[in-house]
Amino acid sequence: MRLALISDIHANLPALEAALASVRSEAPDAVYHLGDLVGYGPWPDEVVALLRAEGIAGVSGNYDSTVALDAEHCGCRYEDPLQERLSHASFEWTKQRVSAATRWLLGALPFRIDLRPAGGHASGPRLVFVHGTPTLNTLYWTEDRPDSFFRKMAGHAGLKDGDLIAYGHTHLPYVRRVDDVTYVNCGSVGKPKDGDPRGSYAIVEHQPHAWSVRIVRFDYDVARAAQAVRDQGLPSELADLLVSGGAVVGPDS
Numbered sequence: 001m002r003l004a005l006i007s008d009i010h011a012n013l014p015a016l017e018a019a020l021a022s023v024r025s026e027a028p029d030a031v032y033h034l035g036d037l038v039g040y041g042p043w044p045d046e047v048v049a050l051l052r053a054e055g056i057a058g059v060s061g062n063y064d065s066t067v068a069l070d071a072e073h074c075g076c077r078y079e080d081p082l083q084e085r086l087s088h089a090s091f092e093w094t095k096q097r098v099s100a101a102t103r104w105l106l107g108a109l110p111f112r113i114d115l116r117p118a119g120g121h122a123s124g125p126r127l128v129f130v131h132g133t134p135t136l137n138t139l140y141w142t143e144d145r146p147d148s149f150f151r152k153m154a155g156h157a158g159l160k161d162g163d164l165i166a167y168g169h170t171h172l173p174y175v176r177r178v179d180d181v182t183y184v185n186c187g188s189v190g191k192p193k194d195g196d197p198r199g200s201y202a203i204v205e206h207q208p209h210a211w212s213v214r215i216v217r218f219d220y221d222v223a224r225a226a227q228a229v230r231d232q233g234l235p236s237e238l239a240d241l242l243v244s245g246g247a248v249v250g251p252d253s
């Protein structure tokens with residue numbers, strides 16, 4: 001079973017379109033998203049509608065759940081006044097622009113999805129999708145966390161040897177194995193933060209007794225997305241961050 005996992009699209013329609021074109025060339029058996037469909041970008045309704053039209057299910061990101069609830073804060077993390085300003089401006093813009101239909105669809109997203117890639121008749125392995133971590137969708141699960149953190153999260157998720165858990169939220173892709181559990185951060189389709197403006201997603205394949213995981217990078221029309229950010233009245237710094245790949249400074253998700 002081969003799956004494509006796309007995360008943190010963040011209302012970037014050209015990036016999503018390019019991601020789906022790349023995904024099709026991989027011929028997966030299914031595609032899932034790992035949340036943060038909206039926020040920062042200028043196409044929240046279009047992104048949610050395209051995912052629905054393509055039949056792509058997924059989990060709720062912090063941005064999705066807080067927009068759906070019309071919360072006061074997006075659950076975003078920021079480390080300086082600029083990040084705070086950009087985060088608040090983007091959140092307010094998104095809450096004002098999304099349609100009622102989009103809000104309902106965001107509100108219906110589950111916190112977590114479990115799959116059995118060998119079929120429901122088999123006890124394992126298990127494949128789990130969350131946005132941030134199994135306990136909070138706002139907690140940053142970065143690659144440099146100690147093994148003990150990975151084991152703790154595996155315990156929270158109820159994972160056993162041979163299982164895999166995939167997530168996003170940090171916009172920094174990686175693959176790690178601790179004991180015999182595989183951990184996949186899919187990165188971000190529409191708002192990368194590792195200095196590479198290309199989007200990323202993961203191809204996860206279940207083979208007998210092993211998982212094969214690949215992080216795929218794809219080009220998209222960054223200039224179109226950056227121009228639309230400016231045209232739609234979002235902070236111009238958000239356009240600059242798309243062009244730079246978010247490496248220098250920017251709001252956390």
Ligand SMILES: [Fe+2]
Pocket residue numbers: 008010036061169170171253
């Ligand atoms: Fe995000």
